[in-house]
Amino acid sequence: MKVVTRLSDLRGMIGDYRRDSRSIGFVPTMGALHEGHLSLVRISRKHAQRCVVSIFVNPTQFGPQEDFGAYPRTPERDFELLAGEGVDVLLMPDAAEVYPEGWAIQVDPGPVGKVFEGAIRPGHFAGVLTVVAKLFHMVQPDVAVFGQKDAQQLFLIRRMVADLNFPVQIVEGDTVREADGLALSSRNAYLSPVQRAKATVLFRALCAGKEAVESTAHSLRRVQEAMAQVTAAEPDFSLDYATAVSDASFSEEDPLPKPARLIIAGCLGPVRLMDNLRID
Ligand code: PAF
Numbered sequence: 001m002k003v004v005t006r007l008s009d010l011r012g013m014i015g016d017y018r019r020d021s022r023s024i025g026f027v028p029t030m031g032a033l034h035e036g037h038l039s040l041v042r043i044s045r046k047h048a049q050r051c052v053v054s055i056f057v058n059p060t061q062f063g064p065q066e067d068f069g070a071y072p073r074t075p076e077r078d079f080e081l082l083a084g085e086g087v088d089v090l091l092m093p094d095a096a097e098v099y100p101e102g103w104a105i106q107v108d109p110g111p112v113g114k115v116f117e118g119a120i121r122p123g124h125f126a127g128v129l130t131v132v133a134k135l136f137h138m139v140q141p142d143v144a145v146f147g148q149k150d151a152q153q154l155f156l157i158r159r160m161v162a163d164l165n166f167p168v169q170i171v172e173g174d175t176v177r178e179a180d181g182l183a184l185s186s187r188n189a190y191l192s193p194v195q196r197a198k199a200t201v202l203f204r205a206l207c208a209g210k211e212a213v214e215s216t217a218h219s220l221r222r223v224q225e226a227m228a229q230v231t232a233a234e235p236d237f238s239l240d241y242a243t244a245v246s247d248a249s250f251s252e253e254d255p256l257p258k259p260a261r262l263i264i265a266g267c268l269g270p271v272r273l274m275d276n277l278r279i280d
Pocket of ligand 1: 028029030056058061128131132150153
């Protein structure tokens with residue numbers, strides 16, 4: 001596995017792959033890798049002949065009071081995991097090359113970028129889409145793989161690729177869960193043992209929501225109530241939202257459309273967690 005930090009070196013490698021007609025799969029990450037990321041690498045390797053993974057903790061998607069400084073960074077372990085998965089190139093770009101002096105242009109995520117995560121984290125999706133667009137230009141992938149765990153992010157990346165005519169196929173990977181249902185996330189590392197035990201509240205609420213969908217003729221209010229009942233029973237969990245959205249528009253509709261997605265986010269102490277479940 002080659003580790004590349006300079007964009008000029010990356011350009012040379014991508015040029016070689018293109019000349020040899022090798023298809024390129026890409027998995028962008030912020031590192032602190034877990035089994036969820038590795039499952040995306042395996043998907044990429046099924047879809048394309050060469051696999052590029054990036055690790056870049058992107059400053060522009062963090063708000064001023066958020067955890068950019070504290071975000072877990074485990075480069076040696078990440079390197080070993082990726083080498084073990086047969087990744088061809090690990091891109092770890094320098095922030096000064098990604099955001100050169102005087103940079104000013106950003107991708108506007110549109111209306112879906114302002115609701116749910118976008119309402120709680122203003123500017124977050126502009127940061128995500130801007131860095132993903134830049135990484136796509138750098139890596140020039142045929143296929144890029146993203147996890148369903150960040151459902152709103154995935155929706156907006158698909159929207160950007162369609163609206164701005166990026167020549168890349170977006171493939172999604174299922175959320176990988178612990179045995180008790182907790183979705184894998186790099187931020188789970190922040191949870192104390194007590195918070196970790198309580199963190200199943202998100203998956204329990206999603207399951208209650210799913211049960212409500214199956215038994216209440218798809219009423220949005222009843223689904224929201226079923227999820228809120230579970231979260232209310234966990235006083236240390238401060239709920240940001242628990243609702244259902246259309247998978248096609250990422251907006252709330254009543255009665256629930258098909259397919260729909262249950263989405264939930266909130267904080268256990270200082271740790272912000274989110275999850276979602278597709279309802280077919
Ligand atoms: O999902 C993530 O890890 C990040 O938001 C991404 C897509 C790598 C952009 O920084």
